[in-house]
Structure formats: C-alpha cells, structure tokens
Amino acid sequence: MKPLDEKKLIQQIKNNDEAGLNRFFAYFYQRTFQIVSHKLGNPLKNRQDCEDLASEIIWEGIVKIQSGGFDPEKGRLSQYMYGIINNSCKNFFKKSKNRAEKRFSDYRHSVDGVDPQMIMENNISLIELQQKAEKEKEREIQTFISRAIEKMDEKYKKLIYLKYYEKLSYQEISSREDIPVKKVKSRLFDARRKLEIIISKMLNSETNISV
Amino acid sequence: MGCSWGTKKSDIDVMIESYIAGELSVAEIADFEAHFLECDDCFQKLEIRQQLVNVVEQKGDTLFADYIRLQNRQKKTTSTSRRLLKSLIFKKMNHRWISGIAAAVLLLIVWVGYQNISQKAERSGNFAPSAYLEEMIKTQYQLRGENDLRIESPENGRTFTKDQPIVFRWKFSENSPLTLKILDHRGSRLYQFRVSDSTFQFPEKLQSGLYYWKLESEKDMRIGKFAIK
Numbered sequence: 001m002k003p004l005d006e007k008k009l010i011q012q013i014k015n016n017d018e019a020g021l022n023r024f025f026a027y028f029y030q031r032t033f034q035i036v037s038h039k040l041g042n043p044l045k046n047r048q049d050c051e052d053l054a055s056e057i058i059w060e061g062i063v064k065i066q067s068g069g070f071d072p073e074k075g076r077l078s079q080y081m082y083g084i085i086n087n088s089c090k091n092f093f094k095k096s097k098n099r100a101e102k103r104f105s106d107y108r109h110s111v112d113g114v115d116p117q118m119i120m121e122n123n124i125s126l127i128e129l130q131q132k133a134e135k136e137k138e139r140e141i142q143t144f145i146s147r148a149i150e151k152m153d154e155k156y157k158k159l160i161y162l163k164y165y166e167k168l169s170y171q172e173i174s175s176r177e178d179i180p181v182k183k184v185k186s187r188l189f190d191a192r193r194k195l196e197i198i199i200s201k202m203l204n205s206e207t208n209i210s211v
Numbered sequence: 212m213g214c215s216w217g218t219k220k221s222d223i224d225v226m227i228e229s230y231i232a233g234e235l236s237v238a239e240i241a242d243f244e245a246h247f248l249e250c251d252d253c254f255q256k257l258e259i260r261q262q263l264v265n266v267v268e269q270k271g272d273t274l275f276a277d278y279i280r281l282q283n284r285q286k287k288t289t290s291t292s293r294r295l296l297k298s299l300i301f302k303k304m305n306h307r308w309i310s311g312i313a314a315a316v317l318l319l320i321v322w323v324g325y326q327n328i329s330q331k332a333e334r335s336g337n338f339a340p341s342a343y344l345e346e347m348i349k350t351q352y353q354l355r356g357e358n359d360l361r362i363e364s365p366e367n368g369r370t371f372t373k374d375q376p377i378v379f380r381w382k383f384s385e386n387s388p389l390t391l392k393i394l395d396h397r398g399s400r401l402y403q404f405r406v407s408d409s410t411f412q413f414p415e416k417l418q419s420g421l422y423y424w425k426l427e428s429e430k431d432m433r434i435g436k437f438a439i440k
Contacts (some may be wrong), residue, residue, distance in 0.1 A: 082244065161278050164267035200259075
C-alpha cells in the first residue's frame with residue numbers, strides 16, 4: 001500500500017470525494033478492526049461487534065475530518081484516528097446498550113455546517129462495499145495460509161500445530177519434542193516468515209493491480 | 212519498505228507474537244498500535260499472524276488431522292501397554308493373591324461408584340478435567356532437572372468458594388518477572404498476568420468449575436489446578 005499523502009487525503013475527504021473516502025477506509029478499516037478486536041477480546045466470537053465498532057469509528061473519523069476537527073498542522077492523522085479508536089472502545093464498554101443512538105445525536109449537535117444524517121446515508125453503502133472487499137481479502141489470506149500450512153515441511157508444520165492448535169508455550173514444545181527452546185523459536189520464526197513471504201506476494205500483487 | 216521502529220523488544224516478530232498473545236503491558240500495546248497504524252510492514256506481518264491464529268482455530272481439526280489422530284493413537288497405545296503390563300503381573304501371581312486383589316478391586320469399584328454419584332455434577336460440567344494438563348501436573352517434576360521455581364500456594368487441587376481470595380505464592384531464585392496463566396478446565400487460557408513479586412492475588416471472580424494455572428519463567432514452568440465451588 002502506498003504511504004498516505006495526508007493533506008491530499010484530508011482535502012478529498014472534506015470534498016466528499018469517493019476515491020478519497022475509499023482510500024481512507026482501505027487504509028484505516030483493517031487497522032481499526034485489528035485494534036478493536038484486540039481490545040474487545042476474541043475476534044472470532046465478537047466479530048459482529050468488532051466490525052460494527054470499526055465501521056462506526058471510520059465514520060466518526062470522516063465526520064470529524066469533514067467538520068474541520070482534524071488539523072494536519074497539529075499532528076498526524078494516524079494519531080488522531082488512534083485517539084478516536086481508544087475513546088470509542090472505552091465508550092463501547094461504558095454504554096454499549098445505547099451506543100449507536102447516543103453517538104449519532106452527539107454529532108447532530110456538535111458538528112457545524114455538516115449534516116451527519118446525510119453523510120451517514122451517503123457513506124453507509126460505501127462502508128458496506130468496502131467491508132465486503134475486506135472480508136473477501138481475509139478469506140483469500142486464510143485460503144493461502146491453509147494451503148501453505150498443508151505444503152509446509154513436517155518440522156515446521158508440527159511446531160505450528162503445537163504452538164497455535166495445542167497452544168503450548170515454547171518451553172512445553174521444547175520438552176515435548178525434545179529440542180532446545182531456541183530451536184523451537186527459530187523454527188517457528190522461519191515457518192511464519194515463509195507464510196509472510198507467500199501472503200506478502202499475494203497482497204502486493206493485489207495492491208499493484210488495484211492502486 | 213523497511214521498518215526502523217526502535218522498541219525495547221528489538222525483534223518485531225516477538226512484539227507481534229506478544230501482542231496477539233496478550234502479553235504486552237498497556238503502554239507497550241499503545242506504542243505498538245500507534246506504530247502499526249502508520250507502518251505497512253508491521254501491520255502486514257500482524258495481519259498475517261492474526262489470520263494464522265484464526266485459520267488454525269477454525270480449520271485446525273482438518274489441517275492437523277494427522278497429528279491429532281497420531282496423538283489419540285499414542286494415548287490409546289499407552290493405556291494398552293499399561294493393561295498388558297498388568298496382565299503379565301497377574302500371570303506371575305498365585306490364585307490367593309489374585310482373589311485378594313479382586314476383592315480389593317471390587318471394593319475400589321464400589322467406592323469409585325459412590326464418589327461418582329456424589330460428585331456427578333462436578334464431573335459433568337465445568338469440572339471435567341483436561342487429560343493433557345492432568346498428565347502434565349503428574350509429570351512436571353520428573354521432567355524438570357532444575358527446581359528454581361517453587362510453589363507455596365495454592366496447594367494443588369485446592370477448592371475455593373466463590374468469595375475466597377485466590378492467592379499465589381512462590382519462591383524463585385531469579386528476579387526476572389514471571390507469567391501467570393489461568394486456564395479453564397479444557398485448557399483454554401482465560402487470563403494472563405506478568406507478575407514480578409513472590410505473591411499475587413487473582414483479581415477476578417470465577418464461576419464454579421475446575422481451573423488450571425501455569426507459572427512460567429524463561430527456563431522453567433509450574434502447573435497446578437484449583438476448583439471453585
């Protein structure tokens with residue numbers, strides 16, 4: 001992915017430019033989802049909550065940028081977004097029951113000159129479309145990882161099994177396989193590196209096509 | 212594009228692993244999250260690692276079917292070997308001994324049956340023990356040569372009431388921090404703490420059930436269990 005040209009991106013978002021909104025979403029959604037799911041717990045169990053909250057955060061970011069809440073001279077966009085993510089996660093725990101309505105009404109009063117209802121309606125289909133694309137990408141990554149594990153050398157595959165399926169610590173794997181802890185760590189590092197190379201190639205080729 | 216981020220843990224691989232495993236401090240989490248919001252390299256690595264964990268969790272039964280089958284077979288073989296050994300011992304004994312042992316076994320069966328009935332609720336729900344962890348508890352002292360990490364409390368198998376504080380005390384010859392993990396009766400990790408003193412009071416409330424704990428240092432590990440009634 002290309003590094004963000006923040007000033008250009010901010011201007012595009014303020015103009016409600018679709019390419020800019022897409023770029024903002026593509027860059028921040030997965031990162032936000034990752035942080036949210038880490039804070040909320042197991043992403044496989046709370047997936048819908050994590051997705052909803054990540055989408056709300058992205059939407060909140062867009063609304064605040066469009067209303068001039070972010071000043072590029074005062075800090076970086078990622079820092080600004082990280083603040084929103086943290087606050088949203090705290091709010092999620094505090095008032096999860098009436099979160100959506102309350103936050104929406106907050107915008108209605110706090111944002112001058114921008115109708116949040118209109119922005120929400122305009123962007124909601126865009127967000128759904130992007131979410132579908134992200135899920136598709138995630139499925140592809142998972143398929144690649146499954147295939148890569150299947151083809152993996154036995155000595156690596158066994159350690160992946162013990163570490164991530166049996167959930168054993170390095171120490172436990174070392175005792176069970178009768179190999180030093182250092183060796184366990186280095187083999188697992190190699191195994192993960194192999195997976196990273198395969199997936200990086202896939203992601204980069206996909207980025208080159210779409211950007 | 213390379214990442215030049217300087218961290219206390221210089222190896223980004225370790226950082227990602229610790230982040231996913233929930234082993235970082237609050238400050239380290241904040242640093243790392245703020246970093247990967249900007250760094251494509253690190254985020255891509257993190258994303259792949261997270262997906263690896265997800266794939267194994269979702270498709271592990273299929274992906275590792277061979278290992279799972281092998282492990283089940285090994286367990287069966289071990290129990291078969293034990294049975295064979297027992298039958299060989301019986302052949303060498305005379306009938307009087309066998310009658311005595313049979314009577315003892317009968318008494319044992321009656322006693323176990325009584326225990327089963329009285330503890331039926333425990334065994335059927337959250338009290339069903341993990342065979343693997345039980346085996347680890349039995350063999351942990353045989354496997355370890357060094358005995359630098361010594362547990363003082365709770366005693367293995369202790370039962371607490373829901374309101375009773377669960378306090379861990381240990382003696383460790385080194386000053387380095389330890390990791391305390393609380394697992395449920397199936398062995399899934401519920402909580403993890405970095406502990407640096409020689410005592411730690413578990414701060415959460417637990418439901419009735421059987422729980423395991425693991426106290427780990429860089430070189431050593433202790434495991435035990437307790438129950439909540």
